[in-house]
Amino acid sequence: AQKVTQAQTEISVVEKEDVTLDCVYETRDTTYYLFWYKQPPSGELVFLIRRNSFDEQNEISGRYSWNFQKSTSSFNFTITASQVVDSAVYFCALNSGGSNYKLTFGKGTLLTVNP
Amino acid sequence: GAVVSQHPSWVICKSGTSVKIECRSLDFQATTMFWYRQFPKQSLMLMATSNEGSKATYEQGVEKDKFLINHASLTLSTLTVTSAHPEDSSFYICSARERTGRETQYFGPGTRLLVL
Numbered sequence: 001a002q003k004v005t006q007a008q009t010e011i012s013v014v015e016k017e018d019v020t021l022d023c024v025y026e027t028r029d030t031t032y033y034l035f036w037y038k039q040p041p042s043g044e045l046v047f048l049i050r051r052n053s054f055d056e057q058n059e060i061s062g063r064y065s066w067n068f069q070k071s072t073s074s075f076n077f078t079i080t081a082s083q084v085v086d087s088a089v090y091f092c093a094l095n096s097g098g099s100n101y102k103l104t105f106g107k108g109t110l111l112t113v114n115p
Numbered sequence: 116g117a118v119v120s121q122h123p124s125w126v127i128c129k130s131g132t133s134v135k136i137e138c139r140s141l142d143f144q145a146t147t148m149f150w151y152r153q154f155p156k157q158s159l160m161l162m163a164t165s166n167e168g169s170k171a172t173y174e175q176g177v178e179k180d181k182f183l184i185n186h187a188s189l190t191l192s193t194l195t196v197t198s199a200h201p202e203d204s205s206f207y208i209c210s211a212r213e214r215t216g217r218e219t220q221y222f223g224p225g226t227r228l229l230v231l
Contacts (some may be wrong), residue, residue: 033218043206043221045159047117091158101147101218103210107158 002027004094006106013082014076014114021077021109023092029053032096034068035103040088051075082113118142121223128199136194136226137216138209144189145211149220150182153206157163166193199230 004028013019025034036048049059051068059066063080078088092106118141138148140209147166151159161182165171171184179202183195190209196203206227210220 035219037222041209042224043227044224045208045210047221049220050219095218101212101220102149102161102164103220105158110156 003102004106011112029096035093117221119223127226140211147212148192151208
């Protein structure tokens, strides 16, 4: 069975602070895919990144960076110099391919960036 | 690219009526579409997986006769909430996966349903 754990339910930071959102996953499959989605107050889920299980390179996109470590089954997300517009719920998700590529979501982390 | 639309964005209806929600992939063909339900401050709960031209696969505990899903084309899937009741009030979100077999799901903006 697959499982995604986002232990941080809520995080509150002040603008310009760096913040890391944790994600730990469980799967028995050797090939799998990890995702991060952002859900702002409007409700729409915005795709941020996909990472394949065989690619452990960390990735940076502007103020966003992701640290994928298979040894600890973690896929953490860091926002550098946070901004108020980063306030949202962030979901980590996992799929192992197979039939239809169903996603298993974590419970989400509510990030509030205060001015 | 990879834009998914949903219509309507929100709907209020009387108890006992049926409501249809449309999900469209605007710039790609989607072999598979997914329907989720989300309660306030909770994660997404997968309701069903919809494949073009075949019957939807429902998750355990989701009533097939209550939530009718039709995936008639590679760009359109519909969810009909039949005989809606107040407990069906929720945020319904669809997603679509590209036909080319890519793993990423792209999500629609969601539909807020309020049943009075």
